[in-house]
Amino acid sequence: SSTPTPTETATATSTPTSTPTDTPTATSTPTNTPPGAATATLIPVTCPPGEPDIGLPDDVICSIGPGAGLVIDLGSTPINTHAGFDIVSYEMRSTANPGYILMDFTIIQVGRNHNGPWYTVFYWGDNILDANTSVGQAGYGAAGEANEQPIPMVVPVLYDGNGLTTGIAIDIDAVAPSGTYRYVRIIGLNATGSEVDAIQLLPDPASFTPTPTYTFTPSPTYTYTPTPTFTYTPTPTFTFTPTPTDTPVPQANLALGMSTTSPTVIEATNTDVSFAVSNLGPNDATNIVISAPLPAPVGYVTSSGDCGATYDTLNAIWNIPVISVSQTCNLTLTVQPPLGSAGQTPVFNGTAWASEPDPDPSNNVASTSFNIVSS
Secondary structure (H helix, E strand, O other): OOOOOOOOOOOEOOOOOOOOOOOOOOOEOOOOOOOOOOOOOOEOOOOOOOOOEEOOOOOOOEEEOOOEEEEEEOOOOOEEOOOOOOEEEEOOEOOOOOOEEEEOOEEEEEEOOOOOOEEEEEEEOOOOOOOOEHHHHOOOOOOOOOOOEEEEOOOOOOEEEOOEEEEEEEOHHHOOOOOEEOEEEEEEOOOOOEEEOEEEEOOOHHHOOOOOOOOOOOOOOOOOOOOOOOOOOOOOOOOOOOOOOOOOOOOEEEEEEEEEOOOEEEOOOOEEEEEEEEEEEEOOEEEEEEEOOOOOOOEEEEEEEOOOOEEEOOOOEEEEEEEOOOOEEEEEEEEEOOOOOOOOOOEEEEEEEOOOOOOOHHHOEEEEEOEEEOO
16 A cells, blocks of 8 residues: 555544553544545444454454444554564454455554544555555555455465464554554455454564573483392283374365456457366365456456356356366356446456365466457
8 A cells, every 4th residue: 555644533432541451442433534434434343352362363353344443552562663564463264265364355554542643554455555564565465456355374475373374464664654553443344344353563673682591511420320130021012003094185276367358358349358277186176266356347248167167246256166186167257348448457356266275375366457448
């Protein structure tokens, strides 16, 4: 996201103390209009007891509904910006798609006072690359940011905390003034809202001093050893214990490619966007899903595909029951740019996953585009 400036002032209904709390709640009803908020007034949020955690995640989340804003008071342990990443915001891991988080449209802001002003340090949904975050530095975001976009739970794309690799690491002073920030605000956008598990403050790497270790070498002691006496020991009997064998977990390496019929398309004429998804093995892939949202201003016309593929126009996803090892399935979306759209370049993004873990998620994503010209 671009360098933010303070954009609003909330009206607090209570005066926060300097005592940090691990049970953040929405303590004010702001009457401002944050960037990208669904309504002019943010809805307060009430989290489960102890959520979100201030520190490591525990796989228990606080849900932030659409148009709602959660203000987290860090109390006497505020953020002090430094070189590198300053905080980590832990997302909810997906149970439907193991190994991924589903990135919701979300705004994360920091402020020095409970009622602002607020600085936006992460904005998923504005189609601008958040280069100050671990997600953005791994190439996720910019044009084509989708709601509930799958992002693999791997380092360094996401930060690992307590065994949960679901954290978005954020460098605050790369886009906001350096200094101290006591408050974090998370805003839910779109109909699905957002989730947060924990907010973790990262230490300044320049201030780390390793603790010295000391090795004690005792003085040798001498022990008198008498002449041994021999005792008859019967030959032991051995009981065979079989060695347990591990049951391997099936894996399927999906590879996705995308292309268009032509690099240029005349407005108000049909054109095809093609998908080719292959299973590189070592096992069959089942319950394959390909997220393929249509970018503005393109409209849907029809779809077709082999391998029993169907296209869900409501959720903009392909569903394929099974792809065997070394099999490739070809899918086609027929779309049309409307009159008056000449000069635009819509970008189509695709992400594929299956029920089986993927040993190489880097080839699960693809994109293509075309230029719209006048008739």
